[in-house]
Amino acid sequence: MNFRLLPLLLLAAFGIAVAAEVNYPLDAPAPDGRRPGGTISQSLPPPPIANEENKDLKRERNYPEQPPTIPHSISSYQLDKNGNQCLTCHSRAGSARSQAPMISITHYMDRDGQALAAVSPRRYFCTQCHVSQNEVQPLVGNSFENIDTLLQNEANAPTKT
Ligand code: HEC
Ligand code: HEC
Structure with missing residues (x-):
């Protein structure tokens, strides 16, 4: 058997597999973030x-x-x-x-x-x-607590016995 064409065949098979995989629903709703509303493929005016x-x-x-x-x-x-x-x-x-x-x-x-x-x-x-x-306004909420708050919480917590 001629193995010289094997890499080429593998590459082709891989390409077809990848192409088959890419099948985005173009009218799916876009994630609400910086650009709320619309679908994935739609162009909306930037804020x-x-x-x-x-x-x-x-x-x-x-x-x-x-x-x-x-x-x-x-x-x-x-x-x-x-x-x-x-x-x-x-x-x-x-x-x-x-x-x-x-x-x-x-x-x-x-x-x-x-x-x-x-x-x-x-x-x-x-x-x-x-x-x-x-x-x-921040796009996402943030529950970060700084070290002063953490130390304060620890001091106020009931002591373990
Ligand atoms: C015309 C003078 C001037 C220039 C040019 C300037 N700054 Fe400032 N910067 C200040 C002053 C005065 C303050 C103190 C707060 C205020 O008055 O805005 C400050 C505050 C800051 C602070 C806050 C420091 C703190 O302790 O909170 C940072 C960081 C800073 N500048 C970075 C920069 C960077 C980076 C640039 C260049 C892109 C720059 N500055 C250009 C005058 C300047
Ligand atoms: C690699 C990251 C980095 C770069 C680049 C950098 N800084 Fe800073 N800067 C810091 C950090 C971290 C702090 C706070 C801790 C410290 O002072 O090192 C700071 C602190 C400062 C402060 C406050 C100093 C104080 O004593 O309160 C000023 C003003 C400042 N930087 C201005 C600048 C300017 C202007 C430049 C450009 C020439 C610059 N920084 C480049 C990381 C950086």
């Missing part, structure tokens, strides 16, 4: 782009290691390989001029925990970790 929250009020962090969310608009700030406008306000020197909080020491550390003279390259693209917020 309007929400405003960026710009209240300048720092938000509580859920745990100390959390990168704080950005309490101001960033839509006009350049942040690419040619320039970092965040640092004009948030760098060590810039924070005195702008009264913005200085980036913390971790932003100057390399991956071995060694403090560098300038901002560490791995902390250069700020929006990898820090995000601004939009004026919208």
Whole structure:
């Protein structure tokens, strides 16, 4: 028997199996999320782009290691390989001029925990970790409880004997 055609045959059989499997009901209702209503195949107009929250009020962090969310608009700030406008306000020197909080020491550390003279390259693209917020209602609920609540609950719980 000629086995040279075997891989080709297997590939063809696999292709047919896959093609047979793809049989989405195109008029099924779409999941209600960002785009409520309509069917899976239907194009609906996207919701309007929400405003960026710009209240300048720092938000509580859920745990100390959390990168704080950005309490101001960033839509006009350049942040690419040619320039970092965040640092004009948030760098060590810039924070005195702008009264913005200085980036913390971790932003100057390399991956071995060694403090560098300038901002560490791995902390250069700020929006990898820090995000601004939009004026919208959350799409899904959230039952997160922070450590203060957990400790409080534990203290209030009846003691085991
Ligand atoms: C014009 C100066 C300026 C620029 C540019 C700027 N910020 Fe800010 N930022 C501030 C000030 C001032 C605050 C303090 C809160 C406030 O007034 O909004 C702040 C607050 C923050 C905070 C909150 C810190 C905390 O402790 O809660 C983060 C995070 C932040 N900025 C990130 C950024 C990032 C990322 C960029 C670039 C995309 C940026 N900022 C650009 C001035 C600036
Ligand atoms: C790899 C993730 C990461 C990147 C990238 C990053 N940060 Fe942060 N940032 C954090 C974390 C985590 C914290 C909170 C804990 C800490 O200070 O390390 C923080 C804290 C801060 C704070 C609050 C400091 C304080 O003492 O309260 C400011 C302001 C800030 N970052 C600004 C920036 C700016 C501006 C950039 C870009 C130059 C940037 N960050 C890049 C993770 C990041």
